[in-house]
Amino acid sequence: MPELAFFRHGEELLRVALADRTSVGRAPDCDVCLPDPALSRLQAEVERRGDGFVLVDRSGRGTRVGAEVRSEAPLTDGTEIALGAWRALFRAGPGGDDGLTRRGGLTALRAAGPEPAPAARLRIRERARERVIDLDGDRLVVGKDPSADVVLDDPFVSARHLRLERRGARWHLRDLGSTNGTLVGGLRVAEAELAPGLAVALGDSELVLEGAARPRPAEAAFEGMISGAPALRQLFELVERVAPSDAAVTILGETGTGKELVARALHRLSSRRDRAFIPVNCSAIAESLIESELFGHEKGAFSGADRLRKGAFEEADGGTIFLDEIGELPIDLQPKLLRTLELGEVKRVGASRPLTVNVRIVAATHRDLQAQVRAGKFREDLYYRLCVVPLTIPPLRARAGDVGPLAAHFLARAAPRGLPVRFSDEALEKLSRYEWPGNVRQLKNVVQRALLFRGQGLVIPPSAVTFEDARGASAGAGDHDTLFVRGLTMEDLEREAIRLSLRRHRGKRAAVVKELAIAKSTVMKRIAQWSLQDEGRDPALSLPDEED
Numbered sequence: 212m213p214e215l216a217f218f219r220h221g222e223e224l225l226r227v228a229l230a231d232r233t234s235v236g237r238a239p240d241c242d243v244c245l246p247d248p249a250l251s252r253l254q255a256e257v258e259r260r261g262d263g264f265v266l267v268d269r270s271g272r273g274t275r276v277g278a279e280v281r282s283e284a285p286l287t288d289g290t291e292i293a294l295g296a297w298r299a300l301f302r303a304g305p306g307g308d309d310g311l312t313r314r315g316g317l318t319a320l321r322a323a324g325p326e327p328a329p330a331a332r333l334r335i336r337e338r339a340r341e342r343v344i345d346l347d348g349d350r351l352v353v354g355k356d357p358s359a360d361v362v363l364d365d366p367f368v369s370a371r372h373l374r375l376e377r378r379g380a381r382w383h384l385r386d387l388g389s390t391n392g393t394l395v396g397g398l399r400v401a402e403a404e405l406a407p408g409l410a411v412a413l414g415d416s417e418l419v420l421e422g423a424a425r426p427r428p429a430e431a432a433f434e435g436m437i438s439g440a441p442a443l444r445q446l447f448e449l450v451e452r453v454a455p456s457d458a459a460v461t462i463l464g465e466t467g468t469g470k471e472l473v474a475r476a477l478h479r480l481s482s483r484r485d486r487a488f489i490p491v492n493c494s495a496i497a498e499s500l501i502e503s504e505l506f507g508h509e510k511g512a513f514s515g516a517d518r519l520r521k522g523a524f525e526e527a528d529g530g531t532i533f534l535d536e537i538g539e540l541p542i543d544l545q546p547k548l549l550r551t552l553e554l555g556e557v558k559r560v561g562a563s564r565p566l567t568v569n570v571r572i573v574a575a576t577h578r579d580l581q582a583q584v585r586a587g588k589f590r591e592d593l594y595y596r597l598c599v600v601p602l603t604i605p606p607l608r609a610r611a612g613d614v615g616p617l618a619a620h621f622l623a624r625a626a627p628r629g630l631p632v633r634f635s636d637e638a639l640e641k642l643s644r645y646e647w648p649g650n651v652r653q654l655k656n657v658v659q660r661a662l663l664f665r666g667q668g669l670v671i672p673p674s675a676v677t678f679e680d681a682r683g684a685s686a687g688a689g690d691h692d693t694l695f696v697r698g699l700t701m702e703d704l705e706r707e708a709i710r711l712s713l714r715r716h717r718g719k720r721a722a723v724v725k726e727l728a729i730a731k732s733t734v735m736k737r738i739a740q741w742s743l744q745d746e747g748r749d750p751a752l753s754l755p756d757e758e759d
Contacts, residue, residue, distance in 0.1 A: 247295035278730035367414030434476035440610035454480035464604030467652030486530030512561025538578035713747035
């Protein structure tokens with residue numbers, strides 16, 4: 212059956228079977244509702260005409276089909292449609308079992324992905340609170356009514372918001388006529404078939420289905436971390452031994468090594484797994500606010516404190532608090548943290564009496580805390596209280612054997628479903644030779660960038676693999692310019708790719724089109740849009756565009 216496959220950030224999330232007329236837009240009564248402000252309430256309709264399908268723009272501004280903005284366009288197998296932050300791919304033949312129905316003006320959708328095993332757990336995120344429940348039955352209702360199987364403390368959730376049902380090996384979701392709707396991967400649905408890992412948004416809360424735990428081989432993932440390196444396998448075993456205790460743990464490692472993943476693993480494997488996990492980045496909070504963030508404040512405690520506010524320790528009561536970048540904690544605040552560790556008490560700013568809390572503390576830092584103790588920047592007594600169990604994550608350069616499996620993992624997650632993209636042997640060798648100052652986080656960025664700029668082929672060449680450190684300096688990228696990824700949007704990446712290609716080819720548009728495998732009309736439009744006309748050209752040579 213002909214269908215539209217919907218992608219976001221390069222990942223296929225959902226498929227929609229096409230009827231004789233299928234409407235797409237941000238209005239709730241569209242067959243496919245995409246809550247994107249860039250779209251009109253009714254953006255477009257896909258109509259059956261004879262043996263084929265045609266997209267008809269209903270926005271009055273045109274809809275991008277392929278490389279052109281069109282008011283009407285025939286759809287052939289593989290045609291891409293741009294819909295704000297989404298991309299839709301028309302497939303003339305079946306892309307797999309659909310079994311889709313229409314209900315209440317919304318499309319009932321099948322989640323993209325392989326056949327999942329029956330899920331064992333449901334992860335629930337409500338504001339600052341996170342918990343996990345086992346899914347033992349075949350049906351449960353989620354809502355804010357006390358009679359619901361899963362009760363959410365969320366004013367934007369309906370009393371009986373949605374129902375989850377197990378049907379054989381799969382879980383299905385049905386919205387129960389909620390006021391604010393249910394979103395799967397950002398797409399509003401009435402019914403959906405879910406795969407483990409797919410996020411369901413309702414109100415300010417989120418549900419994530421998790422697969423059943425399985426025995427893991429030496430090279431498999433451990434709580435989201437992939438490694439076959441002996442040092443990491445030893446770390447994973449230590450995490451499993453330490454997690455059930457309440458001992459304070461400090462995770463040591465360079466930026467980007469995955470310290471928060473280890474902290475979350477400690478929480479999930481502990482008896483506190485059903486209570487809150489509260490992460491706090493001590494380096495990201497202004498020094499004047501960090502005491503209030505950690506311990507809370509009373510109403511009127513200071514200018515602007517117009518209401519009582521619980522701190523992170525109170526929010527984490529019964530669960531785990533993760534103090535990331537603990538080495539950045541101001542020295543004058545460290546005695547208060549020490550008191551909490553020793554007595555299990557917190558005192559809000561402006562309060563006269565302390566409160567008792569039961570919290571497991573996990574800290575992390577990329578700094579040498581012992582050196583900070585010697586320099587008088589970190590209290591020695593606090594150091595020993597926090598480092599009851601120190602866990603060290605080795606940098607990626609010390610486990611080069613993990614680069615290939617990690618790159619394959621990130622590539623599989625980033626590539627559109629069904630597209631068998633892979634790295635060439637030369638590209639993998641280039642990845643393995645690099646020092647990775649940004650560790651696993653940098654590797655993920657490099658893989659995503661290589662996928663974007665590989666061209667039309669399914670094999671990623673070494674020329675698509677580029678590196679750059681956080682200072683913007685070239686770091687072993689070979690004879691090509693590099694792109695800086697951290698914090699950049701997709702538009703930033705596209706602009707930078709065209710700019711660098713223009714430089715490499717001395718302003719030759721035709722060479723840019725060939726290298727980036729982008730339509731010439733698109734390249735010319737982007738050059739004009741971003742004022743790149745003179746990029747890469749010798750000012751003494753005024754080459755006209757038509758001679759390119």
